[in-house]
Amino acid sequence: MRFIANIFWFILGGFVMGLGWWLAGLLCAVTIVGLPWAKACFVVGQFAFVPFGKKAVNRSDLTGVKDIGTGTLAMVGNIIWFVFAGIWLAIGHLLCAMFCFVTIIGIPFGLQHLKLAGIALAPIGQTIVDK
Incomplete structure (x- = not known):
């Protein structure tokens, strides 16, 4: 079930937001000072591509x-x-969540966007683990 949810997630917005995280990581990596944030962006970016089954x-x-x-x-x-x-x-992530909440099928995806929005506010010190 996680595999199917992650495929739908990737197609319906996870790809775009994951790329957004990786773009932020690249912008942070341009400077030496931004390297700690760049690492966090790449870790959370991978999480944004396939969030189901992880936390x-x-x-x-x-x-x-x-x-x-x-x-x-x-x-x-x-x-x-x-x-x-x-x-x-x-x-x-909040805008993507609002679009997902429009349909009943999109509610689990909207909840994942809300989870990622919370992580987006303070990613340093966070790590991604399997549930």
Whole structure:
């Protein structure tokens, strides 16, 4: 069932939003300063292509250890990310979610877009795991 849902997701908007994440990652990678955000963009971009059967969790909750990407620097990084790119990716996911919610069949896809919109606001320190 996850495979079929991911195929429909990829065709009905996941491809576009995944490319949006990868474009943001490329723009971040152009500068040395943006490399931490670029890595997060590429990880979440892969998640945006096939989100069914996976979820995003805080890396410190998963490992039980705080690192540079889950502490105070991550919070500062997420604030910077929110101002420059996060809000725009979140708006894109919210718009896609609204279009998906128009039909009954699109509701699960809209929920995935809402999940990705939340991740778009603060991706630093998140990791993607199988459910």
